[in-house]
Amino acid sequence: MATDHTENPDPTDNVTEDPEKQEDQGPPKEEAAPEGNNFLELYEESLRTIQEGEVVRGEIVQIDKEYVLVDIGYKSEGQIPIHEFQDENGNITAKVGEKVDVLLERKEDEEGIIILSKEKAAKIKVWDQIREIYERDGTIKGVIKSRVKGGLSVDVGLPAFLPGSQVDLRPVRDMDSLVGTEHEFKIVKYNKRRGNIVLSRRAILEA
Structure with missing residues (x-):
């Protein structure tokens, strides 16, 4: 009679290891904190919102x-x-x-x-104001500073030119008498690139 040579399986082959008995892996690793250089880069990045010319x-x-x-x-x-x-x-x-x-x-x-x-x-702000007043056909206050060739120099935050023909309704014989006085003016034209501002007081008097 033939002998059965089938080996009995090892009872430990298919044993599932108890998770609780698994080797303790220790607490989860924490992410490394940013190094000093990274903090500096973040800080400098926050400062780049301020640009030259602003x-x-x-x-x-x-x-x-x-x-x-x-x-x-x-x-x-x-x-x-x-x-x-x-x-x-x-x-x-x-x-x-x-x-x-x-x-x-x-x-x-x-x-x-x-x-x-x-x-x-201050000059940049005045130019913005000049543009805004000109576009809405408004007026601007200024002080007559001196007499110049062809008219008067007026300070409106920037040097401006008031032609002699635009000083009053009638020709003014003694324009030096107006130096130091403050008036309202219309902006006839301006050119920021050239730094030119032309005013008129007559336009207000005619209104």
């Missing part, structure tokens, strides 16, 4: 003999020459804590200094 609002934080330091929310304060804050008598008009509109001329010069300008920011 007018921004800042706060005066320091005043010395040569410069006024203004905080515009950039990585360091910007400098403005002190003469931009002097009035006609040479008095300093800047005050620490005062808010001012400034033009970001350069983010950093050769020495790593941020260069700002209060005067250029």
Whole structure:
């Protein structure tokens, strides 16, 4: 009689390992925190929203003999020459804590200094005002500063020209008498690229 040589299966071959008995893998690994350089890159990226040639609002934080330091929310304060804050008598008009509109001329010069300008920011704002008044046919106030060839020079935030024929309804014999007086004017034409603004007082008197 033939002998059965079939081997009995090993009872441990198909045993499923209890998950609870699996080797402890330890707590999940935490993601590595950004390194210092990454933080710096993120910080600098947030500062790139301020572009050169842009007018921004800042706060005066320091005043010395040569410069006024203004905080515009950039990585360091910007400098403005002190003469931009002097009035006609040479008095300093800047005050620490005062808010001012400034033009970001350069983010950093050769020495790593941020260069700002209060005067250029003011001029940009005046040009915007000139355009807006001209388009809606409005008027602008100005002070007659001096007599020039063919008419008068008027300060409307920028130098403007008032032709002699546009001073009054009738010819004015003594135009020097108008120097220092303030009036309302119509903007006849302007050219920002050339820096020309032509005014008329007569147009208002005729209305």
